[in-house]
Amino acid sequence: MRRRFDYLKETPSQTAGPYVHIGLAPGAAGFRIYDQELGWDIASPNAEGEQIRVEGMVVDGTGSPVKDVLLEVWQANANGIYAHPEHGGAVEDGFRGWGRVISDFETGEWGFGTVKPGPVMGRNSQMMAPHINLWIVARGINVGLNTRVYFEDEAEANATDPVLNVIEWERRRATLIARRSERDGLAIYRFDIRLQGDDETVFFDI
Template sequence: MLQQPHYLKETPSQTAGPYVHIGLAPGAAGFEIFDQELGRDIAGPNAKGERIRVEGMVTDGTGSPVKDALLEIWQANADGIYAHPEHAGAVEDGFRGWGRVITDFGTGEWGFDSVKPGPVMGRNGNIMAPHINMWIVARGINTGLNTRIYFEDEDEANAADPVLGIIEWERRRQTLIAKPSIRNGQTIYRFDIRLQGQDETVFFDI
């Protein structure tokens, strides 16, 4: 007689919890426990291209700041090449192309310094407009959210981008566009992230 298979019950889902930023970015949270904090240096001192700063705020469905969010960033260099073993020698020494920041506990603002990425070769030889990939996690989010930051001053490249092209509504497309300004001679891009509600940021299922 065949024995019936035994199935385990699914483990209940959990959100990231209130201390995810301490566990993943202790230095940013005020706990200097590592000699070198993972994810602080995105571009490195040898990266070529335009030095930029990206800033923004994460807000919830009521418009209130989310003050305990953690954001991971990864990007290509100014030549559109990612730091990857397959591209050994093709990126500048010290260029990581990856970083991790948290929102300010008081204001909900976040920001990071890097270089502006170049156009990236996508699937089937399609060229993607300059962009920065972002992953967001916070208390109340069961699964990390994936989005992209595009640049308002890259109109021609954005118009031809295959990812932006699949977003039918222009208003929704605009939630992925960072707007530039100049502060003390440096280019600052503003990119606010809305988790729910009107003008919710476009998130990708990847």
């Protein structure tokens, strides 16, 4: 007996399109819808730990910047605790641990201020190195991409991180390491994301 849906074709997919910022970050797209947009306050100056800034650019397979990127940020606080009841419990006032940032429409550069996260307990009681989780969407990306930002000055913790050690090639692991510098006394971590080609960033299935 033929089932009812056997003859139906798969629904076509589409990319995020040109309207992703209107829906998720309307203020940046020139639409004043909300008094305060969700996602800009990942960690206030009152949050515990070292204040840092993470900056970068998303680059396509030709080496050109992608200028309409939206990134969602999810991280633990300086004590390795996520602001979620199922992932550690209470955090201090001023730490939200989640944010939403977009690239500059002219240059493709993006960046956000936060605090440097602490080590996080992972599955099977394995300690994970300090890291920030990113989810990336843009025109031309059918399914959001998940990656992580690790820190070059956490070499000892990185060497035993269970996620980094799943990646066999050192060159591939290096695509997840942010490089540190300083600007006006503030720690700056540079993390460029390459969608394709040589040194393509490692993305994860979640």
